Amino acid sequence: MTDLALEINNLEKTYAGGTRALNGVSLAVPQGDFFALLGPNGAGKTTLIGIVTGLVNSTAGTVSVFGIDAARSPEQSRATIGLVPQEVNVNPFEKPLDILVNQAGYYGISRAVAVPRAKQILKDLGLHDKGGMPSSQLSGGMKRRLMIARGIIHEPKLLILDEPTAGVDVELRRSMWDYLTGLTKKGVTIILTTHYLEEAEQLAKHVAIINKGDIVEQGTMEEVLAKHPSTPLGAGDEGKYRGGKLEEVFLKLTQNPT
Amino acid sequence: MTYYQKWISFYTIVRKDVLRMFRIWAQTFLPSVVTSALYFLVFGAFLGSKIGEVQGVPYVMFVVPGLVMLAVITNAYANTSFVMFSAKFFGRNIDEILVSPTPPWVLVSGYVAGGVIRGVLIGLIVLSVSLFFTHLTIHSLFVVVAFLVLTSIVFALAGLVNGVYAKSIDGINIVPTFVLTPLVYLGGVFYSADALPGIWGTITKFDPVFYVINGFRYGFLGTSDVPLLLSFGVLAAFALVFFGIAWYLIRTGLGLRQ
Ligand SMILES: Nc1ncnc2c1ncn2[C@@H]1O[C@H](COP(=O)(O)OP(=O)(O)OP(=O)(O)O)[C@@H](O)[C@H]1O
Numbered sequence A: 001m002t003d004l005a006l007e008i009n010n011l012e013k014t015y016a017g018g019t020r021a022l023n024g025v026s027l028a029v030p031q032g033d034f035f036a037l038l039g040p041n042g043a044g045k046t047t048l049i050g051i052v053t054g055l056v057n058s059t060a061g062t063v064s065v066f067g068i069d070a071a072r073s074p075e076q077s078r079a080t081i082g083l084v085p086q087e088v089n090v091n092p093f094e095k096p097l098d099i100l101v102n103q104a105g106y107y108g109i110s111r112a113v114a115v116p117r118a119k120q121i122l123k124d125l126g127l128h129d130k131g132g133m134p135s136s137q138l139s140g141g142m143k144r145r146l147m148i149a150r151g152i153i154h155e156p157k158l159l160i161l162d163e164p165t166a167g168v169d170v171e172l173r174r175s176m177w178d179y180l181t182g183l184t185k186k187g188v189t190i191i192l193t194t195h196y197l198e199e200a201e202q203l204a205k206h207v208a209i210i211n212k213g214d215i216v217e218q219g220t221m222e223e224v225l226a227k228h229p230s231t232p233l234g235a236g237d238e239g240k241y242r243g244g245k246l247e248e249v250f251l252k253l254t255q256n257p258t
Numbered sequence B: 001m002t003y004y005q006k007w008i009s010f011y012t013i014v015r016k017d018v019l020r021m022f023r024i025w026a027q028t029f030l031p032s033v034v035t036s037a038l039y040f041l042v043f044g045a046f047l048g049s050k051i052g053e054v055q056g057v058p059y060v061m062f063v064v065p066g067l068v069m070l071a072v073i074t075n076a077y078a079n080t081s082f083v084m085f086s087a088k089f090f091g092r093n094i095d096e097i098l099v100s101p102t103p104p105w106v107l108v109s110g111y112v113a114g115g116v117i118r119g120v121l122i123g124l125i126v127l128s129v130s131l132f133f134t135h136l137t138i139h140s141l142f143v144v145v146a147f148l149v150l151t152s153i154v155f156a157l158a159g160l161v162n163g164v165y166a167k168s169i170d171g172i173n174i175v176p177t178f179v180l181t182p183l184v185y186l187g188g189v190f191y192s193a194d195a196l197p198g199i200w201g202t203i204t205k206f207d208p209v210f211y212v213i214n215g216f217r218y219g220f221l222g223t224s225d226v227p228l229l230l231s232f233g234v235l236a237a238f239a240l241v242f243f244g245i246a247w248y249l250i251r252t253g254l255g256l257r258q
């Protein structure tokens, strides 16, 4: 038995068109962690998540989920993962309750178990009155919450969220974080990508920063912040927006040298 | 997954598809009723009397099995190709199954079962419509049912392969128009292949639809251009080959994963 929820070694991905998305990435996510995978647009975050969840074929390297080799035993490894994808991919004609119950079905959970569970999750995420309308009639933020509900319907041990808070208002974002930290307290491991760095700084225990297909930094949030002390204000920087500490570290590691 | 869990996943896929086809019955079931009624009218009432008898039965009785199979083939094919295509392109909700532990053979079987249900129902509907134009004799109910199911399986599988490969909506229209329709018309819907001169008679022997129609016609009339077992064998072989292709495509992710 391993104490890692996810272990990635030398993962490489070159897309069919020739785009190199990952150049040998290695990562370790401990069980029960709240792990932030950060990086600028096009860094390779979604690609990495796609490989872990079985939506993208890797070019080289290994992925193991709770000690299960994802390439050798894909079905076993997928059973432990829940995915909330970056792009909205709910069937517009289907109703939220059906989407959740069907998703549970793909994991082998009977309707008798799935229906009450789906209703509870819709309630927890503030969608209880939307269960019966076609999902095309949900707002953008509601669709995101529906995708979170879909990602947890089978009670995964590892929940991967690819920008779950994009387009979600402040109040809901807070309740979403409360909900997700509640899940980690129950032992669920969470990996998340986000471009809201203050959120990651507050919530994540571990962080990895990826840039152009390479991990440029990883460790506990404290370690990473301590390793890259704030740069003093330069002349003319007074009054400029500076963001949080993590934002500074992030920019320092991912900005192109000018 | 246990076998029971696989069954639940299979059932989920089939149930979703059946609910869908009944919800949009005017697109899935009605067109075949209209076109086959027209065919029966033209070939039975108008042309049939001029043509007289073929293989010892009135012409309309001779064409009924072929016209039923025409509808079965197009519907079984359209069902899986369209469902797979739309799951890939309208919101990409095929990912819902691809991230789950549902094994590829269960996914293939589930999609095909949906196509078979549509094919068999259409077959029964068109047969009922034909009763308004002629009476039917059934030589062997077993052969009728077996060919109805086997034909639906073969063409649902072919449609699934097409849907996985298709890169645009044209991709699922080209094959039916340029491959399926000629195969059906040359397969002997309207005539006995014995009547075809020289080379055409030989070419027909390579057309799977020829065996479909002959086997099915045998079930009603007790006459066939080829031995019944040969027709069975050819269709079973096509079913195995297409299942293998569909399974392989989904297993490796060709056309589905990046
Ligand atoms: N299906 C694809 N085919 C070809 N190239 C792709 C594909 N998907 C992603 N890429 C490329 O791979 C690289 C990494 O993309 P990826 O989506 O993983 O980035 P990301 O870190 O998730 O970015 P974002 O923050 O914008 O979501 C980019 O250069 C992108 O153009």
Ligand SMILES: [Mg+2]
Pocket (backbone or CB within 6 Å): A045, A046, A047, A086, A162
């Ligand atoms: Mg992304």
